[in-house]
Amino acid sequence: MENGPIGKGTVLTDGVVASHVDAGAQYRELVFEASDVAPRVEPGQFIHLRIPRLSNCVLRRPFSVFRADARTVTILYKTVGRGTEALSQVTPGEVVSILGPLGRGFPRVLSRTLPVLVAGGYGVAPLVFLASRSATRGVVFIGAAGAADVLCVEEFEKLGWAVRVATEDGSLGETGRVTVALDAWLARERADIIPEFFACGPDGMLKAVSDRAIEGSWKAWLSLDKHMGCGMGACLACVQRVRAEDGSASWARVCREGPVFECREIVWNV
Amino acid sequence: MENGPIGKGTVLTDGVVASHVDAGAQYRELVFEASDVAPRVEPGQFIHLRIPRLSNCVLRRPFSVFRADARTVTILYKTVGRGTEALSQVTPGEVVSILGPLGRGFPRVLSRTLPVLVAGGYGVAPLVFLASRSATRGVVFIGAAGAADVLCVEEFEKLGWAVRVATEDGSLGETGRVTVALDAWLARERADIIPEFFACGPDGMLKAVSDRAIEGSWKAWLSLDKHMGCGMGACLACVQRVRAEDGSASWARVCREGPVFECREIVWNV
């Protein structure tokens, strides 16, 4: 845990909703004017939102940053419960309290490795941001149950990344889990490249990426999704079991030491 | 307390907001389509509304009926707190759960008496309804702090009632409390008429009307405003101390035995 001369330049600020549009199925894209947060966000970091009109709820909701420029921060979110349902009702001009940027994002992509992004569901959000800030281009694997949950294909393509899609019901791209597509690709390419994984999605998917990275002795950076309280490192709600290099295990705060961890740090199933 | 073959034909129903318009200052007029409630409401009865988007509140809010026809029920309300604030946000087409009609309203106006209505603030609401259903016409006294709280003057006049206004700041009608105007009028008229009072407003005003009625041996029907729980007579939250003819005192439920009481029943200041 840090004890340094304070933190990461997190601010508590009022964002003004600049736009809020459908992004297909239950997904929506929400843009905030928030010039005190926007310029400092790194890919993989998140913002913690106080959702308006959620009056008997006492917690904020965390969302990865999907895009950021000098003045605006954008998130891409899926409606899954009360909070995101209420979020889907906010309208342009409305003010939303933002806490951010928060967490430790993805490391810079190394030029000697080929970045391989693996995304499930809204896991594309931080990876689009990463792709947009990465000097090196690589390949993106997007896995989903069906076509409706495959997002941002064009976005990645416009940025010059190769996109491979796998859906479990076969409604788009290859049929099956994303790992099937990934494994096939790895089998073809592994002799020629050093992949470095950047993944965000359900735990099962992250674990599968981790297994492959460890097997191949490659790096894999995983962005975890844990239910959060404060988002600031104070409440110890969001912990993930991690192992230090010396083998000792402890709890890491996903909001502070994470949400991105190198896969070798993670102790699964605790 | 009743133990009869059930009650008063109260229903629990979904009203659809037909219109919702400003009525000056902090007042608004809200019309519901509710054909199972509307035809049975009597002047002085109220409806108990479950206000949408008031998620950490557990109680309904009671409102006197202001108008009713075969299909619609209208209320006239003032925004004073969280509930009425949230109510002011409902929009046409929205569904609002209504419990009603509730309570014992005003008795029928007798033909041998002259009905004298005395209203303070939103107290005009049940009295406009009473005036609209009364065969006999009479006089209405409206008291308020200032002109902004004087409502429905034209409404009463259109129904053929004489209207006298008193405001404490003198911004409309006579200056002073409504009792000043009432007393002057009574002094002039009492030899020629038998007044019967119907009043709704702050307790102080009701007490003043009561004093005059008792002094003159006239009847006065007062509609009380007590904070309510169930509205159905079950929770015993809304009680008013009353005295029976034999002099014994007990609690009456304003939602069930009231909200209208003859002034001699009321034990003030308990």
Next chain:
Amino acid sequence: MTSQMQKSPDLSVELGAIRMKNPVMTASGTFGYGPEFADVVDLNRLGAIVVKGLRMGPWDGNRPPRMVEVRGGLLNAIGLQGPGVEGFIREYLPFLRRFDVPVIVNIWGRTMEEYGEVAARLDDAEGVHGIEMNISCPNIKEGGIAFGADPATAAEAMRCVRQRTSKPVIPKLPPNVPNIAAFARAAEESGCDAVSLINTIPAMAIDIETRRPILANRVGGLSGPAIHPVAVKLVWEAAQAVRIPVIGMGGIETAGDAIEFLIAGASAVAVGTANFSDPATPLRVVDGIADYLRRHGMASVRELIGSIQP
């Protein structure tokens, strides 16, 4: 889908000798004595009706204000106003007998003896199916809370009632104790047929402008969704401690809230405060439990009771 899942699941439960069509009853003090809500709720569809607390004679209760809304709930300090057990038997019981629904009478007394007397008076009252003993009302000094202070005193009051009636006796346990299991065991050992919990939690609200307590009684009891997780925990503990059935209540607004109690070990539940905002709540909860059982392929609600996974 198996044929079992398509059939209507069996919702019936038994609380000692009380046979209920379904596990959903009304909570004392929130549903009057029966007639009040009868215009808008089909009483025959309720699992049981629990009426407002009664002592021997009429009781005036507290001065108003008696209720105030707070975040996620309300405080009440009605103070057990009521017509007394004779008044109830005369004015309300004939009405209740017209329905096919068990009636449980909630009782209190200012002395141990009074508890016993009320129970004795109800013992031969036709149409009374059970007696709920309020030993946990936070709202009047004389009644209840003093007898709920510790398990030994509570047990004494329970025995007083037990001795005077052959009808099922259900002590209603206090929520603000660190040892609910001991209270539940006291009930079991005193020969009671079930326990119910929780009563409202002692609480207070102050008007900061006048600097006076909002309730005339100064303190009141907190009910509503705010207390639901506290109630689930206490019901879970009580259900583990005894073999007699437990009735769970506190903050039920949805079928899901009720199902939590059943999973935690309650054999029945009661809906209180939610009757005020939606009188259809008990029936909505009944339907919601049936739906849940169907979705989970359970033939009877009894499969759900106490089915908490470790």
Next chain:
Amino acid sequence: MTSQMQKSPDLSVELGAIRMKNPVMTASGTFGYGPEFADVVDLNRLGAIVVKGLRMGPWDGNRPPRMVEVRGGLLNAIGLQGPGVEGFIREYLPFLRRFDVPVIVNIWGRTMEEYGEVAARLDDAEGVHGIEMNISCPNIKEGGIAFGADPATAAEAMRCVRQRTSKPVIPKLPPNVPNIAAFARAAEESGCDAVSLINTIPAMAIDIETRRPILANRVGGLSGPAIHPVAVKLVWEAAQAVRIPVIGMGGIETAGDAIEFLIAGASAVAVGTANFSDPATPLRVVDGIADYLRRHGMASVRELIGSIQP
């Protein structure tokens, strides 16, 4: 308007030897050890910082899930994870010493002796202004709650700590007891300098689809607005029972919520759960209290403390 009303009201209060600029502190476990919120909250404007609970050595706490939101609040079962008192002194105390704000260290132990040891270790730690003793944590068997079960056991733990330090000692009382006054008196008689209350209320939430408790620890503690009226009532009772100062907490979101505690007799208040949704809450509450005093023509917050009208 008198000139007094125009002047800035005096917000300072004293808790034994702890002098605070204003009566608003952070509640243990909701504000980390200081640095966590320092980016967004000016620590120098707080009345005091109360850090997360510490025992002698590091402690792992419970498995996740450790927190779940419920209506009007949240349940937590962190289980007192922490670096231990040595870790705190090494890693966090130097940071805290840079600020002009009293630091109160919340402690717990698995044995009475451990409470005493932690207190002794803090006794000569520069920059520690007081010790809050958690005898009411619902989240771990070993720590706290066992010592808060009855006033006699609590008093023994209090004496263990009192004997080992000359710093102000503040026992944090349990919320789920019927006799809070007895606990407060135990603190006073054991020579403690103040009491704080309330801790979270034991509670539970069950996932009805999996039928498992949502928290890995099964039970947790309820905090947030849901518990505010319960806390006000207990603070009012405790304040009437003792002459040592009382620190009130539970569900504070607005200045009004804090003012209720002050009127009820609390000399200071702590903001917990509200830090999560709005880290500016403590400072907003400070400003709101000042506004209130100005509006009511009070020169000092001390006029407000215990000013409840009958």
